[in-house]
Amino acid sequence: xxxxxxxxxxxxxxxxxxxxxxxxxxxGKGKAKGNQQISIKTSAQCEMCKNRIEKALKSTKGIxxxxxxxxxxxxxxxxxxxxxxxxxxxxxxxNTGYDADDIPADQKAYDALPSCCKKK
Numbered sequence: 593x594x595x596x597x598x599x600x601x602x603x604x605x606x607x608x609x610x611x612x613x614x615x616x617x618x619x620g621k622g623k624a625k626g627n628q629q630i631s632i633k634t635s636a637q638c639e640m641c642k643n644r645i646e647k648a649l650k651s652t653k654g655i656x657x658x659x660x661x662x663x664x665x666x667x668x669x670x671x672x673x674x675x676x677x678x679x680x681x682x683x684x685x686x687n688t689g690y691d692a693d694d695i696p697a698d699q700k701a702y703d704a705l706p707s708c709c710k711k712k
Contacts, residue, residue, distance in 0.1 A: 626674040627656065631666045632682060635691035638662070641709045648688040652676065 636642060642660045645667055649658035654675030660667040669681055685692035689701035689709070702710070 626672045627670060628673045629668065629670050630678050630681065631668050632678075632685060632692050634660065634665050634667055634685060635697060635711055636660055636662060636665050636667075637710070637712070638708050640706060641690065644705075644709070645685055645688055645690060648684055649681065652681075652684050655681065 634641075634645060636645060639662070642662055645660050646658045649655050649667070649669060654672045655669060656672065657670040658667055667685070671681060682692035682695045686695045687698050687701055689703075689705045690697050
């Protein structure tokens with residue numbers, strides 16, 4: 593009888609422990625807390641613009657992904673809203689020399705762009 597009770601306690605302990613580890617490992621699945629997506633219309637013109645904007649965004653803390661579609665001139669950004677917000681993302685694009693939705697390009701940065709990157 594003592595062996596049977598010990599076995600039952602061991603089995604209960606084993607199942608309790610395995611359920612706890614499964615619940616903890618499930619935290620990382622799906623969307624991380626605070627991650628959001630935004631699409632921002634830019635004044636990008638060419639592949640150099642795409643590279644320049646994506647590089648600036650990807651090197652910014654809190655931005656997970658950035659992909660500019662040259663056909664639509666929209667950059668899709670995945671970011672951690674606990675670290676950066678949409679206005680700050682638009683400001684990064686503006687400081688790179690491009691319009692970002694209703695925020696115009698920083699004039700000094702725009703003037704430094706190659707001629708192929710300037711608005712036609």
